[in-house]
Amino acid sequence: MATTRAPRRGRPGYTRDQVLQVAVDVFNQQGYDATSVADLAGRLGLTKSALYHHFDSKEQLLELALDSALGGLEGALDEAMQHSTVAEQLSEGIRGAVQVLTARQAEVTLLLRLRGNSAIELAALQRRRTFDQRVAALVRQAQAEGLLRDDIDAGTTTRLVFGMINSIVEWYRTGGSIDPDRLADEVLTVALDGLRPR
Amino acid sequence: MATTRAPRRGRPGYTRDQVLQVAVDVFNQQGYDATSVADLAGRLGLTKSALYHHFDSKEQLLELALDSALGGLEGALDEAMQHSTVAEQLSEGIRGAVQVLTARQAEVTLLLRLRGNSAIELAALQRRRTFDQRVAALVRQAQAEGLLRDDIDAGTTTRLVFGMINSIVEWYRTGGSIDPDRLADEVLTVALDGLRPR
Numbered sequence: 001m002a003t004t005r006a007p008r009r010g011r012p013g014y015t016r017d018q019v020l021q022v023a024v025d026v027f028n029q030q031g032y033d034a035t036s037v038a039d040l041a042g043r044l045g046l047t048k049s050a051l052y053h054h055f056d057s058k059e060q061l062l063e064l065a066l067d068s069a070l071g072g073l074e075g076a077l078d079e080a081m082q083h084s085t086v087a088e089q090l091s092e093g094i095r096g097a098v099q100v101l102t103a104r105q106a107e108v109t110l111l112l113r114l115r116g117n118s119a120i121e122l123a124a125l126q127r128r129r130t131f132d133q134r135v136a137a138l139v140r141q142a143q144a145e146g147l148l149r150d151d152i153d154a155g156t157t158t159r160l161v162f163g164m165i166n167s168i169v170e171w172y173r174t175g176g177s178i179d180p181d182r183l184a185d186e187v188l189t190v191a192l193d194g195l196r197p198r
Numbered sequence: 199m200a201t202t203r204a205p206r207r208g209r210p211g212y213t214r215d216q217v218l219q220v221a222v223d224v225f226n227q228q229g230y231d232a233t234s235v236a237d238l239a240g241r242l243g244l245t246k247s248a249l250y251h252h253f254d255s256k257e258q259l260l261e262l263a264l265d266s267a268l269g270g271l272e273g274a275l276d277e278a279m280q281h282s283t284v285a286e287q288l289s290e291g292i293r294g295a296v297q298v299l300t301a302r303q304a305e306v307t308l309l310l311r312l313r314g315n316s317a318i319e320l321a322a323l324q325r326r327r328t329f330d331q332r333v334a335a336l337v338r339q340a341q342a343e344g345l346l347r348d349d350i351d352a353g354t355t356t357r358l359v360f361g362m363i364n365s366i367v368e369w370y371r372t373g374g375s376i377d378p379d380r381l382a383d384e385v386l387t388v389a390l391d392g393l394r395p396r
Contacts, residue, residue, distance in 0.1 A: 029313055031229035113311060115227055148393045152384050156376070160388050163365020164358045171357050178354070186350050190358050194392030195346045 019044060019054045023061045024106045032062060032110070033117060059120055062110070066124040069107035072100035073131055086142050091188055093138060094161065098184035101168045109169045132158060161191050212242060217252045221259040222304045230260060230308070231315060257318055260308070264322040267305035270298040271329055284340050289386055291336060292359065296382035299366045307367045330356060359389050 014022075023040050030039070037058050041051045055061055076096030083089050101108050111128065114121045136158040143150040148157065165187060172178065212220075221238050228237070235256050239249045253259055274294030281287050299306050309326065312319045334356040341348040346355065363385060370376065 030315065031231050031313070033229050034232040115229070117228065146395065149387075149395050152387065152393075156381070156384060157388070157393060159365060159369050160362045160385065161393070163363070163368075164361040166365060167357060167361020170361075183354070186354060187358065189347075189350065190355070190392070191388070192392050192394040194388065194390050195350075195355060195359070196390040197344065197347050198396065 016054050020061060020064055024065045024110055028106055028109050063120050065107045065110050069104055069111040070127050072104050073097060076100050077134060086145055087147050090138055090142050094188050095184040097165050098187050099180055102172050102180040105169050112166055214252050218259060218262055222263045222308055226304055226307050261318050263305045263308050267302055267309040268325050270302050271295060274298050275332060284343055285345050288336055288340050292386050293382040295363050296385050297378055300370050300378040303367050303370060310364055
């Protein structure tokens, strides 16, 4: 078994990335738990053993997809934190998160729908919590500096703003009429200035 | 079969509502598609045939739960629309939606995770779209009256605000430290006034 799985790339028809992309779409459509390797192979028009040339298991596909979503979000926050002021860190952090959500929509959708039914899911949820805590700490700092209102708890503030951001994966259409940069600006405007004209 | 299913109420141990509540929790936890009637019966400690005394099918449980979520949201909006000004309709609509989400958290979670894999799901998604369109029409009217900024599209505005509202089902804990009325006020504050101190 180990020897037949060795050549992981270059199967005619699909790259590893393409297989992963299709798998994530199927997971999102019918649920990870309800998807079998046979379902994935069927969707790709591959045999199960051809699919195993690309990946070791369904779990590995899940893990890679979640790592792409979380890695993107963490990277965007790391980059935002390079800015020197808390105001910029916050606005670039929000902007960066919107951009990751539009660029890695399927992977983030999978992340947001996790139920924690396996060790891989629990690890991803823990990593997501760590990310949320970093953002909440930034929000708390912005409140302390008077940049954000402090009559709403930093945790609630973070959850509401990320609720707005995360919803984007539900309705954003790649190649549609909404430009990701413009959307990032709009999210920032609603979050900071609200909908009521000043 | 029809005769054994006749007595739909009064089975010792569970009311119909309690069975429905447990079913919704299981659907949310492991996914509707991945849940069998045997899983539900197992969780309730009932035989499948005892479960069939309460409900005709897994589909019926789904349909009732979705109707509870959608009916709640529609009812809250209907009530808000009784107010005479657009400003009140909007603020009471947002407040009402938050209250439905905290009161019917599990049912709304199920609604928000639908993938449209069956006629029941497609019908619920259509009903949800109709609800969204009613809210977007209200937002458009509020923009026309100068109550809301009009540099952001009414559809995007509606989706972002409902993104914030809908996220509540992911983190709100019944009986926790956050009062639903206070949360509704906070959502309204963030949506209308934003996080930046004026």
